[in-house]
Amino acid sequence: MEDFDYVIVGAGSAGCVLANRLSENGKYRVALLEAGGSDLNFWVRMPIGYGKAFYHNTLNWKYLTEPVPGIADRQSYWPRGKVLGGSSSINAMVFIRGQAQDFDGWRALGNPGWGYDDVLPVFKRMEDNVAGADSWRGAGGPVTVTNIEKVVHPLCENYLAGGIEAGLARNPDFNGATQEGIGIYQITTRNGFRCSTATAYLAPACDRENLHVIKAAHVTHVLFEGRRAKGVEYRRGNEIRQIRARREVILSAGAVNTPQILQLSGIGEPAMLKRHGIEVVHAADQVGRNLQDHIGFDHLYASQRPTLNDVLRPWWGRLAVGLRYVLTRSGPLSLSVNQGGGFFRTSPERTRPNMQLYFSPVSYTRAIPGRRALMSPDPFSGFLVGVSNCHPTSRGALAIRSADPFAAPEIRPNYLSTDEDVQELLEAAHFLRRLAGTGPMREIIKHEIKPGADITSDEDLVADIRQRSGSVFHPCGTCAMGPEPATSVVDPRLRVHGVDGLRVVDASIFPRITAGNINAPTIMVGEKGADLILAAAR
Known part of the structure; x- marks a missing residue:
C-alpha cells in the first residue's frame, strides 16, 4: 500500500485546486484520485461542446433525482462531471462569484474567516481577468476569465x-x-478553449514528482483506524486497492459524491447506515441534508x-x-x-x-x-x-440506497x-x-x-x-459548514466533525447557496481549503 501525505478524492472544481496548491512547495506527497478519465476530449475543450458533454456516457455521472412533487412529480436530470476538472469541464462556463452578502451570511452563521472581506482576496488571487485587475478583480491567477x-x-x-x-x-x-x-456574462475560456480547473490548476502541476494523479479510480470508502481517517479504498478496473494518508484525507467529490462517500464510510444518520449494514464510525445526521440548488x-x-x-x-x-x-x-x-x-x-x-x-x-x-x-x-x-x-428556501436531501458504492444515491431536491x-x-x-x-x-x-x-x-x-422549471445544475450544501456538529458536517476549517484527519473541500460545504453560478465560489473554496490545510501543516 502506497503512502502519501495527502489523499484528495475527486479532481473537480475544488480538487484540482487542492492538488496544485498542496504539491506546490514540494514538501508533501499528494495523491489525487478521479473516478473519470482525461479531459483531453473535443467536447470538453471546445466551449459549446458542453451540449454534448451534458449527456455523455463517460464524461458525466448523469444523475436523476426522485420525482419532485413541487415540479409536477417530474424527475430532474443532474449532469455532474466525471472527468478531470469535474463539472468545470462540462459546465456553461459563466463566471459569477456571488453577492458580498452571501459570504457575510456564511460568517454570520458561525464561520469566521468566510466573510466577503476574507474571501475577496482569494477570488482575486485565483483569477486572470483578461480585462485587468482592479479593486474587485484579479489578474495573473490560474483561471482565465474572458469578457465576450x-x-x-x-x-x-x-x-x-x-x-x-x-x-x-x-x-x-x-x-x-x-x-x-x-x-x-464573462466566461472561463482561454484563447478560445474552455479553462476548467484541470486546465488552470492541474495541467501546470502534473509534472511535479510529488503529485500522483490516478484516473479511473472509484473511491468506495474512507479507511479508519479508530476515529482517524488513514486512507481510502478504491476500485480501478477489476482491482480493489488502498492508499494511505499520513496527514489527511480530503473529500472533494462534489455535492453528490462527497456525502455518498461519507455515508458509505460510516459517517451519517445511524439508523440509515445500520439499515444498509454499514458500521457507524460517527453519528452525523446532517450528512446529505441541507441540499440546495437553483x-x-x-x-x-x-x-x-x-x-x-x-x-x-x-x-x-x-x-x-x-x-x-x-x-x-x-x-x-x-x-x-x-x-x-x-x-x-x-x-x-x-x-x-x-x-x-x-x-x-x-x-x-x-x-x-x-x-x-x-x-x-x-x-x-x-x-x-x-x-x-438566487436564494431558494427549499431544502432537500440525498442518501445512499444501499452499501453498493456504485449505486447512484437517492436524490430528493424538494424544489418549490x-x-x-x-x-x-x-x-x-x-x-x-x-x-x-x-x-x-x-x-x-x-x-x-x-x-x-x-x-x-x-x-x-x-x-x-x-x-x-428545472435545475440549473448548482447543487451544494450537503456537508454544510458550521460550528455545531448537530447542525453541520464540517467546522469552519473544513474538518469533519467527530473524526480526525478528514476534511471536505468542495461545494457541499456551502451553508447557504450563493447567488448565481457556483463554479467560481467552489474554486474559491478549493483555494481557501488549501490555505487552511497548509496552515495546519505548519
Missing part, C-alpha cells in the same frame, strides 16, 4: 436595451462593485430577426462556424449560449437581487430536458430569456416546497412578460412560444412554472 461583450450575438443589444427600459441598470461587471443589473425556467420566443438557430441548424452553417473555430478559435463555438445576463429584485421590498437572468440567442423547444443538442436548435429563428432563483420560492418565480414570470413588452424586445419578438399568450393568470403561470 464585443463578440456576442447582435440580439443581445435588444436584450440589454429592453432590460434598461424595464428598469434595470446596465452592469458591465457582475463580479465588481455590485451584482445587480443587466449585462453580458431552479429556473425559460420563456421562448419566435424571432423576427436571425438568431443562432439560423447559423447552427443548417449543415452549411455548422460547417462555416466549425471551420471558423478550427482556424481562428473564434465565433459561436468559442462561446456559451448563455450570453446576456443579469440580477434583479422581483419586488422593491427586497434588499438585494433574488433572481438571475439569462439571454440565449438560440432556442430548443423540442429538446428533452437535460439533452439540449446545442448544435441542433429549432428549425426557425428563435431565442429564449430565462430566470433562476415553500410558498416563498413559488411566489418569487411567479414575480419573475411577470417580469419576463414586462421585459418582452419593451420597445427593443418587441422589435425582435414575432410571438411567444412558451408559456404562450393564453397563459395569463397567476394560477396558470404557477402551473407552467411547476411543469417546465
Whole structure:
C-alpha cells in the first residue's frame, strides 16, 4: 500500500485546486484520485461542446433525482462531471462569484474567516481577468476569465436595451462593485478553449514528482483506524486497492459524491447506515441534508430577426462556424449560449437581487430536458430569456440506497416546497412578460412560444412554472459548514466533525447557496481549503 501525505478524492472544481496548491512547495506527497478519465476530449475543450458533454456516457455521472412533487412529480436530470476538472469541464462556463452578502451570511452563521472581506482576496488571487485587475478583480491567477461583450450575438443589444427600459441598470461587471443589473456574462475560456480547473490548476502541476494523479479510480470508502481517517479504498478496473494518508484525507467529490462517500464510510444518520449494514464510525445526521440548488425556467420566443438557430441548424452553417473555430478559435463555438445576463429584485421590498437572468440567442423547444443538442436548435429563428432563483428556501436531501458504492444515491431536491420560492418565480414570470413588452424586445419578438399568450393568470403561470422549471445544475450544501456538529458536517476549517484527519473541500460545504453560478465560489473554496490545510501543516 502506497503512502502519501495527502489523499484528495475527486479532481473537480475544488480538487484540482487542492492538488496544485498542496504539491506546490514540494514538501508533501499528494495523491489525487478521479473516478473519470482525461479531459483531453473535443467536447470538453471546445466551449459549446458542453451540449454534448451534458449527456455523455463517460464524461458525466448523469444523475436523476426522485420525482419532485413541487415540479409536477417530474424527475430532474443532474449532469455532474466525471472527468478531470469535474463539472468545470462540462459546465456553461459563466463566471459569477456571488453577492458580498452571501459570504457575510456564511460568517454570520458561525464561520469566521468566510466573510466577503476574507474571501475577496482569494477570488482575486485565483483569477486572470483578461480585462485587468482592479479593486474587485484579479489578474495573473490560474483561471482565465474572458469578457465576450464585443463578440456576442447582435440580439443581445435588444436584450440589454429592453432590460434598461424595464428598469434595470446596465452592469458591465457582475463580479465588481455590485451584482445587480443587466449585462453580458464573462466566461472561463482561454484563447478560445474552455479553462476548467484541470486546465488552470492541474495541467501546470502534473509534472511535479510529488503529485500522483490516478484516473479511473472509484473511491468506495474512507479507511479508519479508530476515529482517524488513514486512507481510502478504491476500485480501478477489476482491482480493489488502498492508499494511505499520513496527514489527511480530503473529500472533494462534489455535492453528490462527497456525502455518498461519507455515508458509505460510516459517517451519517445511524439508523440509515445500520439499515444498509454499514458500521457507524460517527453519528452525523446532517450528512446529505441541507441540499440546495437553483431552479429556473425559460420563456421562448419566435424571432423576427436571425438568431443562432439560423447559423447552427443548417449543415452549411455548422460547417462555416466549425471551420471558423478550427482556424481562428473564434465565433459561436468559442462561446456559451448563455450570453446576456443579469440580477434583479422581483419586488422593491427586497434588499438585494433574488433572481438571475439569462439571454440565449438560440432556442430548443423540442429538446428533452437535460439533452439540449446545442448544435441542433429549432428549425426557425428563435431565442429564449430565462430566470433562476438566487436564494431558494427549499431544502432537500440525498442518501445512499444501499452499501453498493456504485449505486447512484437517492436524490430528493424538494424544489418549490415553500410558498416563498413559488411566489418569487411567479414575480419573475411577470417580469419576463414586462421585459418582452419593451420597445427593443418587441422589435425582435414575432410571438411567444412558451408559456404562450393564453397563459395569463397567476394560477396558470404557477402551473407552467411547476411543469417546465428545472435545475440549473448548482447543487451544494450537503456537508454544510458550521460550528455545531448537530447542525453541520464540517467546522469552519473544513474538518469533519467527530473524526480526525478528514476534511471536505468542495461545494457541499456551502451553508447557504450563493447567488448565481457556483463554479467560481467552489474554486474559491478549493483555494481557501488549501490555505487552511497548509496552515495546519505548519
